[in-house]
Amino acid sequence: TDGIRARKIPVDYASHTSHVERIEDELARVLDGLAPHPPTIPLFSTLRADWLDTTPLDGRYWYSNLRHQVRFGESVEKLVDAGFRTFVEISAHPVLNMPVREIAEGRAGAPTVVGGSLRRNDGDLQRFLTSAAELHVRGVALDWAPALGETRPPRVELPTYPFQRRQYWLAQVQPTGAGAAGLSAADFTDPEEENDMTSSEESFAERLAGLTGEERSEALLDLVRTETAAVLGHADADEVDDDEAFFDVGFNSLTAVELRNRLAEELAVELPVMLLFDHPTPSMVAEFLLGKVAEPAAAQA
Known part of the structure; x- marks a missing residue:
């Protein structure tokens, strides 16, 4: 209470x-x-x-x-005030990530990276390297030489649009007859799906701005269910129940923060670290997000 x-x-x-x-x-x-x-x-x-x-x-x-x-809270505050913006909890299982993030983000006024090393029942080298990679993609400079040796793996070119969980090419089509050799993959693109590829270059927040009322609520709930499925490793958002509590379907404090981070990045808004604790179901989170995305619009108006 x-x-x-x-x-x-x-x-x-x-x-x-x-x-x-x-x-x-x-x-x-x-x-x-x-x-x-x-x-x-x-x-x-x-x-x-x-x-x-x-x-x-x-x-x-x-x-x-x-x-x-x-004097944990005081120590984190002093480090933040001194300009530190990266915190890594090196332990068998991170239990302080959430309070560190909450203290740092509430005080820094600047982006803060908080990570871990190992996790309970997931403590092998692969987990450690995954945690290091999570820091790397957040902009933390790491020395990869001990893990990769003298040879650096080649960089891979990525698409210029966000990854979409759908197939863009018509399946099992074998061109035959005259001119077949001159056909390209673009010739087998579904026009509607091609429009989806073009529009996908917009951020979710930008697409959301073009919706109103019930459409926006449905889009936010779909976003929450999609990101929840991704965090839990489900293949489809349909496996996520709108009103089933996150912590009843396998979430813990780490994955709760992971989902919060994914949603904050998609919507380009600041979200509380305790988001899933205060709003324990996908529908409740979506309702909270509806208020958050309405704030910038109201301020602009």
Whole structure:
């Protein structure tokens, strides 16, 4: 009722509370003998909410790290204020992507890239390289030499129009007779589908601007169902139920943000990080989007 989301986690100790003081002596014994070296990569501590320069990361530091508050939000804010716009959570499963994105986007006033490395039950090299590629296409400069070696794969030319999930050429047509050798693929193009190819060069937001009323609502719902199907790996948007909750059909916090990002990019509008939590079905998201796309039009009017 207070708008605070929380869930229980399976731990049997109360980190970052006074309960940790009960095991201070034991931790001192276990951590005794640590010989920390100066970091080769600058380290920003969520214990201090500041850069660590000469602070030794000895047993005392790690005890304090477990005992005291994690100044996570403050640390992210300071990094954003310092100009950092790329955050990568390196872990077995990203759990902080959403709060990092929410803090950064609410404070930066500039595009921010937030990514991960591995995922639960998806922790092989392919997942790691996929995560790296996701950063790469968002404009993050990466050193690909360790993965690709000295030889860089050739670049592939892509079409100048957005990919469409439909076939543009008539199937199983074999030209015969005089002049068949001079025919090209364009000769077998369906005229209506050719118009679709030309119009597809417009962005979805531009096409949406030409619709009104019920047409716009239907187009937005179709967009949500199509992108939902893509995130879930379905072949067709018809497999998505308008009123079935996202988190009942396989979504988690990561895929929720992925869908939110896809919709924001298609519509060229800013969307809240918690979009799917606050609007848990495709029809509810579409209704929310209808209000968002109406805002620029109203402002222009």
